[in-house]
Amino acid sequence: MFQLEWYRIFLHTARRGNLTKAAQDLHITQPSVSYAVKQMEAELGLKLFHRRNKGVELTEEGRVLQQYVEQSFSLLDAAQRHLHDLKQLTEGEVRIGASDSLIKFLLLPQLNAFHSQHPGIRIRLTPGKTPEIARKLKEGLIDLAIVRLPMEDPMLSVQKLAELEDCFVVGGAYRELEDRILTVQELAELPMLSHSPGSSTRIFVERWFAASGLSISPDIELGSIDLLTEFARLGYGVAFVPRPFVEEELRSGQLVELRPDTALPSRSIGMAIRSDTPLSIAAEQFVRMLQSGDGT
Known part of the structure; x- marks a missing residue:
């Protein structure tokens, strides 16, 4: 031989x-x-x-x-x-899945810091809803996913990264509602702008209304927080969005936050990786950065 x-x-x-x-x-x-x-x-x-x-x-x-x-x-x-x-992290690749909004508002500072430290490593971003991102993770198409919690799957190891508070917002056309406390029924009667069916945010808000015995039938369904925010600003109706993502619009008065009489529970954002598959050196380094909070 x-x-x-x-x-x-x-x-x-x-x-x-x-x-x-x-x-x-x-x-x-x-x-x-x-x-x-x-x-x-x-x-x-x-x-x-x-x-x-x-x-x-x-x-x-x-x-x-x-x-x-x-x-x-x-x-x-x-x-x-x-x-x-x-x-030596002078070459490599990190494949990340997340929604467009989470990429823009949560991941971007981390990505900027990582790219600054390791410019030779390629960063591949796969946008999508939490369920489809989780599926791609389990199929080995991405290394890690940034997802809405809760998420329970025996194939995945999930770690909480951050907590986000949501809010209902409208444009100036509904400014007379700014100083009122609205019932869930009154909210449900407003024209609703919503994420597309199957998204974790859509499921969350539907369950919140269902807890009061109500169902919603959105007037407009959109695929991103940026679009929801813009349509709300133009007066098409009420949008349910994470407050940190619209703070600038709220401060400038382009959007008005509505106050329901039933509190909205906060939601968590987490990082998921496969439990049975070791990460590449580059992906492991990025995960450590996320866990430590560096770059924020």
Whole structure:
């Protein structure tokens, strides 16, 4: 059976044209070089070297083999350099899944800090709703997911990162409601702007209304917080959004926060990774940054 070391010995012998010099390069004995060459020739059933008085010379078959061995060791050397770069975080890739809003408002400071420290690492962002992001994580298409909690899945390890408070907001067209305490019924009767069905936020707000025995039928369904905010500002109705994402609009008066008589529970944002799959070095470094809160 062929051994990798035989090829290394063969290559040094071919380059040096001398068994003794090859042995010196490899820090082994000359008989060890001679034995390895003879074993290769016996296994291949071919002569690889012509024996000369002052050394050895490759046969035609030996020259053919050398070309392949040179390429193979060049690839191995390149692989070792690549692995070294991965270990030193000068190369690599981190694949992250999250909704557009979480990428913009939660992840961006972390991504900026990570990219500043490790500019050679590629960052691949996959936007989507929490359920589809979780599915892609379990399928191995991404390394980690930033998701709305709660999330329980035996395949995933989930850690809480932050807590967000939500609020109902409207534009100036509904400013007369700003100083009132609204019942859940009154809120439900307003034109509702909502996330698309199946999103964790849509499910959350539907359950909140259902706790008061009410159901909602949104007038407009939109796929992002930016769009919900804009449509609310233009007077299309009431939008349910995380308060930190609209603080500037609330301060400037472009949006008005409505106050329900039933408190809204806070929601948590978490990071999920697969329990059964080790992370790449780059992904592990990014996870540590998220856990420590660096970059915020």
